[in-house]
Every structure is written in C-alpha cells, then in structure tokens.
Amino acid sequence: MSDPVLRIDHLTMQFGGVIAVDDFSMVVNPGELVALIGPNGAGKTTAFNAVTGVYTPTSGTVTLLGHNITGLRPDQITGMGIARTFQNIRLFSSMTVFENVLTAHHLRRTSNLLSATFRLNGAEERQMRKDTEELLRRVDLYDLRDEMATSLPYGKQRLLEIVRALATKPKLLLLDEPAAGMNPQETDELGDFIRRIRDEFNLSIFIIEHHMNLVMRISDRIYVIEFGKQIAEGVPSEIQNNQAVIDAYLGGGDEL
Amino acid sequence: MAKKKWDSASVLSALVILCLYAAVFIAEQLIPPTSMLFTVLKKGATYALVAVSMNLLNGFTGIFSLGQAGFMLIGAYTYAIFTVPIAQRAIVYQYYNGGVVQFTLPVFAAMLLAGLVAALFALLIGLPVLRLKSDYLAIATLGFAEIIRTVFQWDKLGPVTNGSNMLRLFPTFNDFNLRNAQGEITVYLSTLVPLLISGVCIAVIVLLINSTFGRALRAIKDDEIAAEAMGIRLSSHKQMAFCVSSFFAGIGGAMLAMYQTTVQAKSFTTAMTYEILLIVVIGGIGSVTGSCLSSFLFVACSEWWLRFLDQKQVIGGFEVPLLRNGFRLVVFSIIIMIVVLFFRQGIMGTRELPDLFRKRRSPAKGGEGK
Numbered sequence: 181m182s183d184p185v186l187r188i189d190h191l192t193m194q195f196g197g198v199i200a201v202d203d204f205s206m207v208v209n210p211g212e213l214v215a216l217i218g219p220n221g222a223g224k225t226t227a228f229n230a231v232t233g234v235y236t237p238t239s240g241t242v243t244l245l246g247h248n249i250t251g252l253r254p255d256q257i258t259g260m261g262i263a264r265t266f267q268n269i270r271l272f273s274s275m276t277v278f279e280n281v282l283t284a285h286h287l288r289r290t291s292n293l294l295s296a297t298f299r300l301n302g303a304e305e306r307q308m309r310k311d312t313e314e315l316l317r318r319v320d321l322y323d324l325r326d327e328m329a330t331s332l333p334y335g336k337q338r339l340l341e342i343v344r345a346l347a348t349k350p351k352l353l354l355l356d357e358p359a360a361g362m363n364p365q366e367t368d369e370l371g372d373f374i375r376r377i378r379d380e381f382n383l384s385i386f387i388i389e390h391h392m393n394l395v396m397r398i399s400d401r402i403y404v405i406e407f408g409k410q411i412a413e414g415v416p417s418e419i420q421n422n423q424a425v426i427d428a429y430l431g432g433g434d435e436l
Numbered sequence: 437m438a439k440k441k442w443d444s445a446s447v448l449s450a451l452v453i454l455c456l457y458a459a460v461f462i463a464e465q466l467i468p469p470t471s472m473l474f475t476v477l478k479k480g481a482t483y484a485l486v487a488v489s490m491n492l493l494n495g496f497t498g499i500f501s502l503g504q505a506g507f508m509l510i511g512a513y514t515y516a517i518f519t520v521p522i523a524q525r526a527i528v529y530q531y532y533n534g535g536v537v538q539f540t541l542p543v544f545a546a547m548l549l550a551g552l553v554a555a556l557f558a559l560l561i562g563l564p565v566l567r568l569k570s571d572y573l574a575i576a577t578l579g580f581a582e583i584i585r586t587v588f589q590w591d592k593l594g595p596v597t598n599g600s601n602m603l604r605l606f607p608t609f610n611d612f613n614l615r616n617a618q619g620e621i622t623v624y625l626s627t628l629v630p631l632l633i634s635g636v637c638i639a640v641i642v643l644l645i646n647s648t649f650g651r652a653l654r655a656i657k658d659d660e661i662a663a664e665a666m667g668i669r670l671s672s673h674k675q676m677a678f679c680v681s682s683f684f685a686g687i688g689g690a691m692l693a694m695y696q697t698t699v700q701a702k703s704f705t706t707a708m709t710y711e712i713l714l715i716v717v718i719g720g721i722g723s724v725t726g727s728c729l730s731s732f733l734f735v736a737c738s739e740w741w742l743r744f745l746d747q748k749q750v751i752g753g754f755e756v757p758l759l760r761n762g763f764r765l766v767v768f769s770i771i772i773m774i775v776v777l778f779f780r781q782g783i784m785g786t787r788e789l790p791d792l793f794r795k796r797r798s799p800a801k802g803g804e805g806k
C-alpha cells in the first residue's frame with residue numbers, strides 16, 4: 181500500500197573503533213507510534229542522530245516517504261518532514277516561549293533577507309505569529325508565552341521542546357527520552373499528550389524512552405537494541421515476555 | 437508577540453533619539469566647530485556603527501570574528517579611491533602618474549560601494565573561514581585583516597591604492613556643511629550628518645535583528661544543533677550575517693576615512709579591532725544600545741576626558757606623580773580590566789533602550805539603537 185513514513189535499512193554508525201549502531205533496520209508506518217528501547221549506551225540516540233542528519237551513517241540508508249535522505253543535512257531533513265527533540269533539552273535560552281516556537285516557522289518563509297529586514301513580508305510575519313499563538317493555545321502554553329523558555333519548570337520545558345518541533349509541521353516526530361526527569365503524574369500526562377498530538381496533527385511518532393510503563397502503554401510497536409544490534413521487535417505484550425529483552429535489562433540494571 | 441506594534445516604550449525611545457539629534461543640530465550652530473564635543477560625536481558615530489556591526493556577529497550570531505579592521509580598511513580605501521576629485525589625482529597619486537581610476541563617484545554612492553566591496557570580500561573569505569570553530573575562526577579573521585593591510589600597501593597595486601602613501605583630498609565630514617556663494621558656512625552639518633548616516637545604518641541592523649532572520653541568528657547563537665534541527669541552514673545564515681556585518685564595517689571604514697581626512701593602510705591595525713571589541717564588551721554583548729553608548733563613552737575618554745593623564749600637572753609647585761605621556765593608556769587598560777572582570781554584563785547586558793522604559797525586563801523586542 182502506501183510507503184512507510186520512515187524506513188531504515190542496514191544502518192551502521194561507527195565512531196573510530198566503536199560501533200554504536202550495527203546493521204539496524206526498521207520501519208515506521210503512517211500513524212504508527214513506534215518505540216526504541218534498550219539499555220544506556222545501546223546506540224538509540226546515535227540512531228536518531230543518523231536519521232536526522234546530525235551524523236552521516238557509516239553505511240545503510242534512511243528513507244522518508246520513499247525519498248532517500250541518507251547523508252542530507254539536518255536542516256534539509258527537517259524541511260522534508262522530520263522534527264525531533266533532544267535527550268538533553270535544547271531550547272533557545274535567550275528567547276521566550278513564544279519566540280522559541282516562532283523560530284521554528286523560519287524554515288517555511290518565502291521572504292528573503294531584504295524583504296524581511298524592511299518589513300515587506302508583513303503578511304507572512306503576521307501569519308507566523310498567528311500560527312504560533314494558535315499552537316500555544318492548543319497545548320496550553322499560551323499563558324506562559326512571554327516567559328523565558330529556560331525559566332520554565334523542567335516538565336514544561338520538555339513539553340515546549342515538543343511543541344517547537346511540531347511548529348515545523350513534521351510528518352514524523354522523533355522524541356528522545358521525553359519523560360526523562362518527570363514525576364509519575366507528569367509522565368502520565370505526557371503519554372496522553374503524545375497520543376493526542378499523534379491524532380490531532382496526523383503524525384507518525386518514533387520515541388526513545390526509559391519509562392517502561394509509558395512505553396508499554398502508548399506504543400504500537402517496539403524495537404529493542406543492545407550494543408547497537410536489534411535483539412527484539414514486536415507489540416508491547418510480546419516485548420514484555422521476551423527472554424532476550426529481560427536478560428538485557430537485568431544485565432543493564434534498568435527497570436522493565 | 438501580538439501586541440501593538442508601537443508600545444509606549446518604543447515611542448519614548450524614538451523621541452529620546454529625536455531629541456538627541458535636535459540637540460546636536462542646535463549645538464553645532466552655537467558652539468565653535470573646533471570643540472572636542474564634535475570630535476567625539478563624529479568619531480563616536482563611526483565607532484558605534486562598526487561596534488554594532490561587530491555585535492551582530494559576536495553578540496547575535498555567536499561568530500567570534502576579529503576581522504573588523506580589515507573590512508574597515510577595505511571600506512575606507514574604496515571610498516577614498518572613488519572620491520578623490522579628478523583635478524587632485526595627479527597630486528595624490530604623484531608616484532603613480534595620477535593612478536588608474538579617472539572618475540569620481542558621488543559621496544553616498546561611494547559609501548554604498550565601500551560597504552558592497554567589503555561584503556564581497558566577506559563572501560569570498562566566508563566560505564572557508566566560517567567552517568572553522570570559534571577560536572580558529574577568530575585567528576583566521578585576524579589573519580585576514582593583517583593580510584589585507586599588507587596587500588593594500590603593495591607597490592604593484594599602487595596605481596589603485598597609492599601603495600604605502602596616504603590617500604587624501606577626498607570629501608570629508610566638513611564637506612557636509614552648507615555654504616553660501618561666498619563659501620562661508622551657513623548651516624553646520626558636519627556632525628549631524630555622520631550621526632544620521634550611522635543612525636540609519638544601525639536602524640537597519642536593528643530591523644534585521646528583529647526580523648525572522650534575526651531570530652534565526654539568535655537561535656544559532658543559542659544552540660547550533662537545535663537551530664539546525666529547526667530547519668535553519670547554518671552555513672548560509674552565518675555567511676549572511678558575516679556579509680551584512682562586513683557591509684556595515686565597510687561603511688564605517690568610509691566614515692573613518694572622512695573623519696581622519698586621510699587614509700593609510702598601516703593605521704588599520706589589530707589594535708583597532710580590539711578597541712571595537714572592547715566597546716562591544718563594555719556596552720554589553722548582545723545589546724545594540726550598549727554598543728552605541730559605550731562607543732561614545734570610549735571615544736570621549738580616550739580623546740578627551742582622560743587626556744589630562746598624559747600631561748604633566750603642576751599644582752601649587754607640586755608636580756603630580758605618574759602623569760606623563762602614555763599614562764592614559766595605563767589607566768584605560770585598568771578600567772577595561774575591571775569591567776571585564778567584574779561587570780561582564782557590560783553597561784546594558786542584553787537590554788535595549790526601550791527596555792529601560794519598561795518596568796520588568798520583557799523579552800528582547802529591540803527598538804531603535806543609539
């Protein structure tokens with residue numbers, strides 16, 4: 181039928197002698213919410229970085245909606261429809277909540293340097309601001325719009341990072357440990373939020389997460405990697421009872 | 437922000453700036469033109485523009501470039517080369533048969549060209565240099581400025597640059613004064629016009645900073661990886677900031693030529709770049725208003741208020757110790773060290789003029805510089 185949104189084929193990512201991702205393949209289908217789990221240092225973030233162009237894969241291909249995007253620059257890949265968040269929050273620290281989200285609209289500008297400087301792009305600028313405002317209202321961050329982004333409580337910063345990624349109008353959203361540092365209640369709310377934006381924004385979502393309750397609750401499918409290699413793949417109930425996965429986590433000392 | 441376009445703070449700021457311009461105009465008609473005040477205002481206007489252009493890179497884009505003197509040199513030479521009156525070329529280019537350029541441009545066209553040529557150089561060296569990481573980029577741009585300084589003194593380029601001889605007899609700030617048929621000055625404008633030129637250029641930079649491109653630059657400064665992930669192409673945006681900054685440094689160079697009335701490559705030293713850098717730091721990295729204020733303060737101190745430190749003072753038959761030629765620079769350096777060590781935010785931090793009229797520090801929305 182239709183192309184998968186994301187397809188990774190035989191991805192290998194090597195840093196000197198370290199093979200961080202080893203011949204890893206996977207797909208994310210339209211509308212799917214797929215999780216990538218594995219012990220610390222398994223290569224999950226590296227896989228994200230290879231998909232989003234932060235690293236150029238040593239070998240293998242990454243395909244977005246039928247287009248080969250292997251080796252493209254991060255900004256090109258974002259322009260083609262992948263947006264992401266970071267394991268260590270990376271908000272723009274000199275900007276307000278509003279400006280952080282507004283900046284994400286820059287990539288869809290039609291103005292050039294001169295027309296933007298001399299304000300000949302009034303309509304476009306107004307539209308950007310209107311869209312930003314609307315988005316902030318939809319996710320209940322509107323009241324915080326004039327706060328400095330980095331002065332928000334931690335959970336809100338994580339939320340804002342997701343919203344900023346949404347503002348690039350992605351088809352696929354990559355979330356790198358969005359619940360890290362959140363308390364159980366915030367984690368629950370986050371789970372609902374992720375499902376809600378998947379439905380409301382017609383997204384496919386690919387998520388790295390350590391909170392197993394959250395992963396098991398929201399994921400359609402799960403990939404498990406250890407030492408860069410896939411050790412399991414399946415729906416949550418399959419993964420929970422998979423012996424290789426249980427061993428990997430017991431060995432790594434992580435919760436399952 | 438969906439607020440009104442002109443809030444009261446911005447209006448107040450605009451009024452303050454307008455009043456300052458009016459005050460300068462009136463002062464210029466009343467006070468003798470030889471007053472130190474005008475020297476400071478003219479040189480301050482020049483330095484303010486160059487400092488703001490440097491701030492655009494260092495403070496708003498996070499590119500630590502030290503090439504400012506090089507781009508000023510290019511601007512100063514471009515301006516001078518194309519404005520020396522034809523009748524004077526034989527005198528100015530006496531060792532090069534009157535030089536090869538045998539036409540002149542109007543003053544404002546030459547200033548614009550000065551900016552464009554500087555921007556062109558920036559475009560060329562930006563390609564290799566902007567790939568470098570911070571420290572290396574600083575060293576490379578510093579090296580560029582030194583090379584430019586040598587190249588412009590090269591004998592073979594003499595028919596254009598006049599080699600190591602100075603360029604002179606081109607229009608200066610004094611030519612902005614209006615004269616009657618007898619050649620007497622009727623309206624003094626030699627201070628107001630440079631301030632206006634500088635003000636307009638700085639206003640353009642402020643507009644840029646507050647546009648969607650300015651936000652992209654700030655995003656790059658805050659976090660390159662996140663900026664890239666938001667679809668902002670790093671190389672083209674850095675290149676753009678570098679060219680715009682150099683464009684205005686070039687115009688600043690043309691203004692410096694007009695201020696000095698002569699141009700010589702050897703005066704565009706690394707020390708000049710450091711002066712500009714100090715102005716930016718003292719004013720506040722990331723504040724246009726700060727760069728402007730500190731330019732005038734810096735120039736006033738170095739040209740005027742601290743001059744007495746260089747002269748022997750005898751009070752009641754007692755010679756004050758330490759005051760002798762060169763002591764001014766010592767005091768100056770100490771002040772700078774104190775600022776850098778204890779007031780790293782500079783005068784303004786990242787605030788702008790309109791922020792001073794607001795109660796709470798509200799997000800950088802900018803406003804007019806100066």
Ligand SMILES: Nc1ncnc2c1ncn2[C@@H]1O[C@H](COP(=O)(O)OP(=O)(O)O)[C@@H](O)[C@H]1O
Nearest residue numbers: 195198200218219220221222223224225226227
């Ligand atoms: N830029 C890099 N250079 C060298 N090694 C790296 C780099 N990025 C990641 N690694 C290594 O790759 C492995 C996987 O790291 P990472 O992908 O961050 O793990 P995870 O996100 O699963 O916890 C680690 O051993 C890490 O040290």
Ligand SMILES: [Mg+2]
Nearest residue numbers: 224225226267
């Ligand atoms: Mg990780």
